[in-house]
Amino acid sequence: MTMIYKMPMKRLLIISLIMTLAAPAYADYHYASHEGSNEYPYTSWETAAELIQDAVDAVSPHDTVYIGNGEYYESIVADCDSIAIIGMGWDSTMLWYDVDDTTIIRMEHNRYNTWYVEGIRFELYGDYVSINGGTRNNLHVNQCWFTGDRLQGAGGVGAAAAPNFTLIENCVFDSLQYGMWDILGTPITEVRNCIFTYCEHAITYDNHYGIIRNNIIANGHPYRDPVFGETDSLLAINNLIYGHSESFNCAAIDTSTYINNTLDHLNNNPQANAISAGNHRAIINNSISNIARGTWVGNGARAWIKYNNFWNVDIMALNEGMGQIDTSEGNIRVDPMYIGNEDYHLQAYSPLIDAGHPDIFDVDGTRSDIGCYGGPGGCSYTYLDLAPRIPDSIEVDLDSLVVTLIWPYNTEADFNRYQIFRDTIPGFEPSIFDMIAEPESSYYADNDIEPGVSYYYRLTSVDNQGNVSDYSDEVAVIPTFAPGFLDDGLPKYTVIKCAYPNPANSKVTIVYSASNLGPQPPEIRLAIYDIQGRIVRTLVDQRKPAGTYRAIWDGTNDSGESVASSTYIAKVFQWGMDAGDYPVKITLIK
Numbered sequence: 001m002t003m004i005y006k007m008p009m010k011r012l013l014i015i016s017l018i019m020t021l022a023a024p025a026y027a028d029y030h031y032a033s034h035e036g037s038n039e040y041p042y043t044s045w046e047t048a049a050e051l052i053q054d055a056v057d058a059v060s061p062h063d064t065v066y067i068g069n070g071e072y073y074e075s076i077v078a079d080c081d082s083i084a085i086i087g088m089g090w091d092s093t094m095l096w097y098d099v100d101d102t103t104i105i106r107m108e109h110n111r112y113n114t115w116y117v118e119g120i121r122f123e124l125y126g127d128y129v130s131i132n133g134g135t136r137n138n139l140h141v142n143q144c145w146f147t148g149d150r151l152q153g154a155g156g157v158g159a160a161a162a163p164n165f166t167l168i169e170n171c172v173f174d175s176l177q178y179g180m181w182d183i184l185g186t187p188i189t190e191v192r193n194c195i196f197t198y199c200e201h202a203i204t205y206d207n208h209y210g211i212i213r214n215n216i217i218a219n220g221h222p223y224r225d226p227v228f229g230e231t232d233s234l235l236a237i238n239n240l241i242y243g244h245s246e247s248f249n250c251a252a253i254d255t256s257t258y259i260n261n262t263l264d265h266l267n268n269n270p271q272a273n274a275i276s277a278g279n280h281r282a283i284i285n286n287s288i289s290n291i292a293r294g295t296w297v298g299n300g301a302r303a304w305i306k307y308n309n310f311w312n313v314d315i316m317a318l319n320e321g322m323g324q325i326d327t328s329e330g331n332i333r334v335d336p337m338y339i340g341n342e343d344y345h346l347q348a349y350s351p352l353i354d355a356g357h358p359d360i361f362d363v364d365g366t367r368s369d370i371g372c373y374g375g376p377g378g379c380s381y382t383y384l385d386l387a388p389r390i391p392d393s394i395e396v397d398l399d400s401l402v403v404t405l406i407w408p409y410n411t412e413a414d415f416n417r418y419q420i421f422r423d424t425i426p427g428f429e430p431s432i433f434d435m436i437a438e439p440e441s442s443y444y445a446d447n448d449i450e451p452g453v454s455y456y457y458r459l460t461s462v463d464n465q466g467n468v469s470d471y472s473d474e475v476a477v478i479p480t481f482a483p484g485f486l487d488d489g490l491p492k493y494t495v496i497k498c499a500y501p502n503p504a505n506s507k508v509t510i511v512y513s514a515s516n517l518g519p520q521p522p523e524i525r526l527a528i529y530d531i532q533g534r535i536v537r538t539l540v541d542q543r544k545p546a547g548t549y550r551a552i553w554d555g556t557n558d559s560g561e562s563v564a565s566s567t568y569i570a571k572v573f574q575w576g577m578d579a580g581d582y583p584v585k586i587t588l589i590k
Contacts, residue, residue, distance in 0.1 A: 030055040033068030052076050052085075052095070059083050067093050067120065075099070078115060079108035087120035090145035090172070095130075096123035103132040103158075107139065114138040122156070124148040129158035129181055138165045150177040150200050150221075157181070159189060159207075169193050173202065182206045182229065191215060196226065205229035205250060212236045214377060218342070219243035222266055234277065236261055238377040240344055245269045246291070250277035257282045260356070260368065260375035262344050265291040267312065274313075278303070285356040287336050287371040288313055297323035306330050307357045309370050330357065335411035336371065339384065345373055348383035349414040349463075387467040388412050391442075391459040394475045399498060401511050401548055402447045403477050405457060409442040414463045420444055421458045421471070430458050430471055438462075445500065447509060451548045454478045494524065494574040496584045497548070503587035508553045510584075512572050514544040521545045522574045528553055528586070529569045536563060540572075555588055565589050 030041060032055040036048025041058040048068065049055040053076050055065045064084040069092045076095075078085070085105065087093030097104045104122050107115050115133070122130035122144060130146050133139035141157055148154025155178035159166040166182070166189040173179035173194065179202040180191055190211040196202035200221040203212060210231045217226045217239065226241055227248045234248075234256040241247045242264040250256065256278035263274045263286065273296040274288045275281070281295075282304045288294045289311040297303045301323045307330035310316050317325050337350035346352055346369060356368030360375050368374045373381065394407040405420070420437045421430035428434065437444055449455060459472040497511045514524050526540035537558050539551040553570075556562055570584045 027062045028060065028064070030058050030063060030065045031068070032065065032072075034070045035068065056080075056083070056085070067095075069093060071096065073097065074104070075102050076105045077108060078105060082114050084116040084118070085120070086116075086118045089119045090121040090143065093119060094121040094123060096125070098125040100127040100152075102126055103128055104130045106132045114140060116140045116142070117144060118142045119144065121145040122147070124154045125152060127153035129155035129178065131156070132158045133166060138167075140167045141169070141171060142167075143170045145172045145174070146176060146179070147174040148176050150175050150198070153177045155179070155181050164188070166190070167192075171195075173197070173199055175199070177201065178204055180204065182210075196220070199226070200224040201228050202226040203228070205231040205234070208232045210234045212239055214238045215240070217241045217244070222268060225249035235259075238372050238375065240372045242342065242344070245272045246274060246276065248275045248277050249273070253278040253281075255280045258284070258286055259360075260285045260370075260372055260378060262287045262372035263291075264289045264344070267291055273318070283308060285360060285368055285370050285375060287311070287352060289336065293318045296320065297325055299323060302326075307355070307370065308332075309334060309336055309352055309355070311336055330355070332370075334413065337412055339386065344371065345381055346371065346383060347412075348385040349412075350383070351413045353383065385465060385467060387469040388415050388461040388463050390469045391418060391461055391472040394457070394459065394472060396457070396475050396477055398477050401449055401451060401550065402445055402498060402500065403449060403455060403457075405444045405446070405459075405475070407442045407459070407472075410461050412463065414465065416440075416462050416464045418442070418444075419460045419462060419468070420446075421460075422446065423456050424453060426454075426456050426474065426476065428456060428458075428474075430460075447500070447511075447550070449477075494522065494572055496526075496570055496572050499570060499584050499586050503589050504555075505589050506555055508555075508586055508588075510539070510551045510553065510570055511548065512540075512551065513548045514546055515574065525573045526551055527571055529571060530563075531567055531569065533569075536568060553586075563588065 031045050031048035032052040033048035038050045039047035042049040042055045052067055052072055052074050056076055056078050059080050061081040067087045069088050071094045075097050095104050124130045125148055146156035154176050156173045156176055157168055158181045164187055168180055168191045171194045173196045175198045177200045179196045179199045181204045182189055188209045189207050191203055192213040194215045196217040198219055201224055202217045206229050220226050222245055225246050226244050229250055232254050234253050237259045239261045245266050245268055247263040267290040270292050272291050273293045274291050276296040279301045285307050287309045291313055293315045294310050294313050295317045297317055297319050299320055299322050303325050305317055305327045310333050319325050334351045336352050337347040338344045352370040354367040356370045356374055360368040362368050362374055364380050373379055388410050391407050397404040417438050417440045419435055421434040422436045423434050455477045457475050461469045494515045495513055499508050499510045514522055521543040524540055524544045527535055528537040530536055565588055568586045570586055
């Protein structure tokens with residue numbers, strides 16, 4: 001079956017324009033190189049101009065200037081319609097300048113056709129942009145690298161004054177105050193397949209229609225907005241933004257659409273919003289994490305927020321005033337299970353797989369995944385089945401002869417259990433012989449320890465498929481003399497230290513100490529009483545050398561019969577001593 005899809009005329013015109021920009025045809029060629037003879041009109045590598053400006057001055061409309069390998073310290077003005085300036089690649093051709101209020105390449109105003117720039121590394125250490133477009137032109141920048149000093153106000157590309165169309169693609173913007181700066185308004189600006197790193201503002205809009213597609217915007221200023229400004233209409237699709245306090249902060253937007261973006265924030269601002277823009281906005285299939293608020297909806301605005309994931313987000317949508325919010329379908333709050341280490345592809349068994357809007361499909365034809373790699377603008381890739389996160393931030397506590405381990409619980413959808421390993425030698429290599437427990441919770445009480453012995457623990461996590469994480473960092477429990485003990489480490493009081501578990505439903509372990517007072521081992525009696533004071537069970541009645549001991553009550557009386565659920569009292573006595581009656585309540589629930 002052949003399917004025919006009718007595309008709207010406006011979209012056809014835009015795509016036609018983009019194709020024209022992407023494949024320009026130019027008449028003559030001019031060259032700039034440090035190896036040429038500098039002979040006008042510089043039409044070969046052999047006669048290439050020493051200065052790029054000289055080669056540019058020699059062009060006619062639709063000509064191309066090629067720039068050879070090497071560094072060029074120049075500020076260039078292009079005063080001709082429809083020319084191309086092409087370097088040998090951003091790793092071979094570098095232009096740089098360090099004078100404030102001066103661009104590296106400036107397109108002269110009042111020209112009506114397309115300028116195309118490709119394959120150049122720009123380094124600007126002054127207060128302006130590297131490429132500055134002029135009035136009434138189309139600007140296309142492809143495969144360029146922009147870097148500079150963001151503290152000096154350096155920028156990448158400036159669409160200076162209302163060109164018809166600006167297309168920036170396949171570029172890198174690094175350490176700038178502004179990556180793409182739409183200074184005075186562009187009817188249509190598209191930024192696609194670009195990488196922005198350490199930029200205070202990656203994309204700043206002041207135009208009629210903006211498209212932000214398939215970009216990575218990473219690790220910018222912690223208190224700046226990577227996408228900022230004003231525009232009439234904005235489409236943001238398949239972008240990855242991470243390492244910022246917010247993502248989109250665009251005022252005065254009439255209509256905005258955010259589809260299949262991944263937005264992972266610093267979570268360092270309790271007033272931050274991942275998306276704060278638009279009188280009418282659709283927010284669909286986005287994965288938003290680590291921020292106070294997913295989106296902010298102003299007075300009178302409307303927002304359709306559906307099939308998104310909000311992970312570690314306090315408020316899904318903050319409604320200010322009389323805004324209208326529809327969150328009725330498909331939103332979830334789960335660990336997205338990214339690969340990790342700044343790789344935001346999804347792991348196998350991620351709950352974001354096939355969880356997007358049912359009418360949106362991935363490139364393989366299945367229901368769309370949530371996040372920047374899902375939907376028709378995403379990509380097909382293999383979901384890796386990785387081991388769970390390594391247990392970390394393990395806290396230990398030693399209470400008498402019980403070591404308690406507590407750590408953050410794993411949140412992966414396929415998580416199964418933990419493994420706990422213990423040894424008395426620091427730096428031990430865990431083995432199956434060192435495993436002491438496999439709890440499902442992130443809490444474990446180790447009561448099988450000896451007084452005065454140091455213990456060392458390491459943990460792993462295990463998923464449903466049997467994948468095992470690496471070992472955690474080693475945590476140590478090294479006993480020291482505590483109050484109630486003499487300098488020789490032996491207790492000076494006969495007391496019950498603890499009883500666990502409490503409440504209990506079958507067995508209770510009672511930890512008690514016998515003091516070293518007196519010329520011979522003391523006579524110790526440990527017994528269980530009911531709440532009327534009647535003896536129920538005698539657990540210990542003998543002399544005990546000074547030390548700490550454990551006794552187990554199995555919930556029976558001295559006749560071996562099970563007792564009823566109730567509260568009981570455990571008491572320990574040291575015969576011949578005035579001190580010694582230290583009762584502990586035990587709740588038995590059967």
